[in-house]
Amino acid sequence: MKEMRIYRCDDTPESIFTAVYDAGKSAYGHDHIRLEVNMPEAEQNYTLFSEYVDVMPDADKMTKVLRTVRRQISQQAYEYIMVAAGSRQPDKADVIYHFIVYGFALGSKVTEALHIPCVQRMFEIYRKARNEAHYFLEFIRFEEISWQDHPVLYAVIEPENEVIDMVADHFTDRLNPEWFIVYDKSHAKAAFHNPGRRWYLRKLEPEECRALDELEHSGGQEYADLWKAFFDSIAIQERENAGLQRTNLPLHYRKHMTEFH
Amino acid sequence: MIFAEHASLEEKLRILSDAAKYDVACTSSGVSRKGKDGQIGNTSAAGICHSFSADGRCISLLKILFTNECIYNCKYCINRATNDVPRATFTPEEVCELTMEFYRRNYIEGLFLSSGIIQSADHTMELICQTLHDLRTIYRFHGYIHCKAIPGASPELVELAGWYADRMSVNMELPTADGLRQLAPNKDRRQILTPMRQIQSGMEESRQALGMKGGNRSAYWHTSRRLGRSMPDGISQRAGAPKLTGLQSASTGAGRRGAVSKPGGLQEISTGAGHSQNVGKDIMKEADDLYLPSSAGTAGLTQWRHHDTDRGFVPAGQSTQMIIGAGGESDYEIMSVSEALYQRFDLKRVFYSAFINVNQDASLPALESGPPLRREHRLYQADFLLRYYGFEAGELLSPSRPNFNVFLDPKCDWALGHMESFPVEINTADYDTLLRVPGIGVKSAGRIVKARRTGALDYSHLKKMGVVLKRAVYFITCNGRMMYDFLKVDEDFITRRLVGEEKELQRYYQQSQIRYQQLSLFDFAVDAN
């Protein structure tokens, strides 16, 4: 029996798509190739009778893969693999690879071929990550703080997946005349927005994170209190239903929400 | 009477949100609008929820009354004139400030402004218009606004509000004209339907002159178009009485024609709907009452020149609400009225609100076991079937069977009465036929139709596509095969199975004290698949 070949990469888009490129170029046979991402969620069980290849990230290879996906499969497929690459799913690299392989065979129809297991899995990963991003559009809470003498809207999130792009895009359109900061505590990043401009992203140093941590709850409480008053009185007692509330608004999202403080 | 005139803003907010909470419509959907330079806000077509209150319902909008003072005396209403409750009234500035400050912090998607009737209908409507005007032009708010049209307010004011609002609603309150007369003695059907018709034709006029402005058509409209039925829109309504009668007689027949002509074995639907022609006279009268002379409320838009036409007129459409279980009406009456509203008034949504006897009024049902939530849930399911699945009220219920089955959801119930139409082959049945299979919803039917283009589907695929197999298995084949060969598919057997499934649920509710746990799904969560 032919040996499995396992491409090992790091948890960055560059490394993942380089692995996809190398694996695809190898002509080793898709059925005998697996991609593994080095991440805490992944189980590192070393398999005997497998050949391991460690991938050297290469920006050019990534660009080539992404360009080909857009040209030969579809924009939708491109979005799927990008969202998947930013997700926390340990099998993501392998799913991306096999999804792309099918994509080259089926063209743009691949995103609808839900009876193929790796397409199904891709769809699941995508949906999960998108759902999380959408949750933050709903549940993110800003407070008005003072930052370098400006009134700035400030929010903290702790997402599992990479959602900050979608969140910052959303509020850039919505809060056009405002200054705002969205601080992604789990990925040590923050999005900054100046009135009427595009937002920009910053990777944060540990001391910057600490500084941002301290800003939480530093704003005025007046509207927070009014909001809590509204939140309490709008519920209908006769219909009280904590279970339904929890289904709709899972507990771990409540951590930074004004009304649950 | 207690006046909270010098109440703090927080006290007012408590009183006026508490008084607004029985209005169930809280969606921010129906219009997609980008942000604008120097303004705050945009809107999303699907709407965005921002929190969930202790009753599990979505909070999307700042839902408040402008005032809870009221000169009327509707029996079911906590704010009726004769009640001794704390009263408060906002100022337009207060409403604007709250809306803006909540919106900036992402607490809400916009404002839902309703009101008790203070002094007169016109005076109240003026205050609402003033608030909306300030919010749009002084505070430069570009997000979502839903406002009420007060029954009896003059058409000029109703139009004015429509230029600022995204969605408007006039509540039906009670499903039947009789119920309304008894429980809301100061209101009559005409006062409700006239502004509804005015808004409908205003919207149509605006669409023709300005385009959709990011607004979308109702699900009912899309479903009607897909099935080749007559479309609910303003134009066919305004063409005068003869056409209206034509449309009405078609309303019981059109859908059946559509369904009968479908390949794929749904031929027998007509037997179910047939009932309505024989015995339905009295009950159909309720739906028939929903006609207005063609002259009412159709004067057209008159204020083009005074307004920023950037948003269009009521771009997110209109909705209404009916209280369920306060009068003696049947589910069949309620669904017939809803259907008529979708068809003739082009409504986006009809909301159902389980009656709660807040006033302990002796002339109203006592409802020992709490509000009729289960019934409300069935109505939402059936409403879904009308809007997305192409069912007609007359297919689901009939005068001889006027209420929904407590144990089975309306779609299973229908399917069991039409076993001759099943099983349906997953790999060949058309979209509308798939939609009628219990356990297959709008999304899963769409996925099936797409996925099977790239290869034949089997049972193992269906589950991943969101099909609820334990319901669907009795009604489908995959590549000619039923899931269990040994299964003797007859109505009794399946009924026992399906009812069994729901009985489990019921037992659970009784044990856990939290009654109706999964039944009070709202708006977003209701799917009748």
Ligand code: SF4
């Ligand atoms: S008009 Fe009737 S329903 Fe509306 S606030 Fe007054 S009493 Fe209540």
